Amino acid sequence: MRRLPLVLTTTLMCGAMAAVGLWQERPADPPSSSDNARRDNKPLATGSLPQAIAADQQRLRAAPQDAPAWARLGAEYVEQARLTADPTYYPKADEALHRSLTLVPKDNVEALTGLGALANARHQFAQARDLAVQTIAIAPLHWQAYAVLADARTQLGDDTGATDAVQALLDRQPGTASFTRAAYDLEQHGRTDDAKQALQQALAGAFDPADKAFCQYQIAELDRNAGHPDQALAGYRQALTDDADYTPALAGKARVEAALGDNDGAVRDYDSAIAKVPLPQYLLELGELHQSLGHADQAQAQYRLLDAEQRLAAANGVVDDLTMGQYQADHGDPGEAVRLLRSEWGRRHNVLVADALAWALHRQGAETEALELAHQAQHTGWHNALFAYHRGEIEHTLGRDTAAREDLTEALHEDPYFNPLQAPRAHADLTALTGAP
Known part of the structure; x- marks a missing residue:
């Protein structure tokens, strides 16, 4: 099995969390999941993202021919959809990114990258792969496109291609975006210890609270998947200490509370996570927890919400x-x-x-x-x-x-x-x- 040499030997330079939004949540999430770069290659905090959207909307009212601003706004809409689990932002993102591409149809790297990230978010992975390849042909050093490509190939089951894309991302941008993707690639290939070491390197180089929370969460996920709920619980709590708004850590905390027998705490934390970000994964997990506890009505309520969320996603172009x-x-x-x-x-x-x-x-x-x-x-x-x-x-x-x-x-x-x-x-x-x- 081919090794990713940079994962454990490159000096880590952090500060661009999870491909500045280009990443998807792991499918357990995640990953599923699954978003796009902005002007300063830095993820916007949850509170500042609406402000950024409002600022770009205002700029575009004054300068509707600003192609970079349209691409930026499209990226922000994709990120807002990810943060809120509201797929109605996807058509808005699609329109903004295509407006940018209409204004600058040739070599519009930011718009193409944004469309690739949008395709990943909608689970249109083959389209995302093709857009990333097109972008890389134009701009071989544009590292965000390799993040899109790695995510798409991973979801398509192209294991060798995904590893190659992660390696290319590491070569161009060693940081949280590349090391966390490398960790997932390593975990999928059974190299859990190497994956954890890569995430610890990412955490050691992180300075932004959101970066730290993201890395802590991923390490806790490895601990949980390895059957160490106490270690995982400590990791999720630390992630929430670093960034109280990091909802995946709240859902992770609920998972291990259920494993440790704290069912009341698990239900409470699932409810809080769903109130913030109603991801289908959280709804299904809470439904199954209620079902395991004999709470048939509460379980069915979560399953109905899951169906409604999936219908809403499908109506906004998500294929899942x-x-x-x-x-x-x-x-x-x-x-x-x-x-x-x-x-x-x-x-x-x-x-x-x-x-x-x-x-x-x-x-x-x-x-x-x-x-x-x-x-x-x-x-x-x-x-x-x-x-x-x-x-x-x-x-x-x-x-x-x-x-x-x-x-x-x-x-x-x-x-x-x-x-x-x-x-x-x-x-x-x-x-x-x-x-x-």
Whole structure:
């Protein structure tokens, strides 16, 4: 497996958090997620972003032919959508960026980069990749385009291409944007210790509170995914100390509070996170927590909100069959889940999609095809407890009990608390397979 040499040896120069908005949240988020550069290559704080938008709107009323200002405004709209989980900003961003491109149709690097980031945010990853490649052909040193390219290739399942794009980003802009992407690439390839070291380097070079919170959060995510909830809780708390408005850390805190048995605290923190940023991931997680606690009405309320958020996103150009496919597989119609996830798989061969489709097929009873996809989901070497659990359950259904025991053991070794509904099932099934009391 090819090493990223700069990850652990380059002197870190921080101060441009997460590709100044070009990054997506990890899909657990995230990543999902997934935004754009502004004039000074620095992310705007949540409070200052509306001011920046208002200032650019005012400028453009006075100077409507200002192509850079239109590109900047489009980038700000994409960032506002990310910060607020409000997809109605995406059409505004699209209009502003195309206005810039109409005014300057040739070599408009900022508009092209912004459109690539917008395409990533809308989960139009092939389009984002093509726009990034087009931008790089014009401006090979424009590092923001490599961030767009890395995100797009990661989501498309182009593992080698994603690593190459991350390396190119490291070569041009060693900093939070590149080191955090490198950490995710390393984690996906099973190199968790290297990933954590890269994030610690990023944190050591960070000076802005938002940068520090972002790095602390990513380190805490690694700790949580490795089954260390106490360490993760300390990391999430530190992230919130660095930046009280960093909502992902609040949701992360809720996850580990649930793992540690503080269900009241978990529900409270999920509610607070959702009130600030109603991401589908948070809604699904809170719904599953309520369901695990026997709160059927509260769980259904979260699932209805999830459906409404997904419909709103689709109405504003977001293409995301993965989230609803995952929901349908566990809480709705497995047949519909398979339909949605086959559509997503047709667009991108990402390991998250492979795992989700494998699980949906298992829920539908198509075990042989499910196992083939479950094995595809593990080809990068990612230590992912949910993947291992899904694989183990599929093998158990097929009567491959030895393999099932190994995979369920792996899932619970990686993270005994990986899901409030499925982790207890993994414990019960493993007990039944081993005959242990």
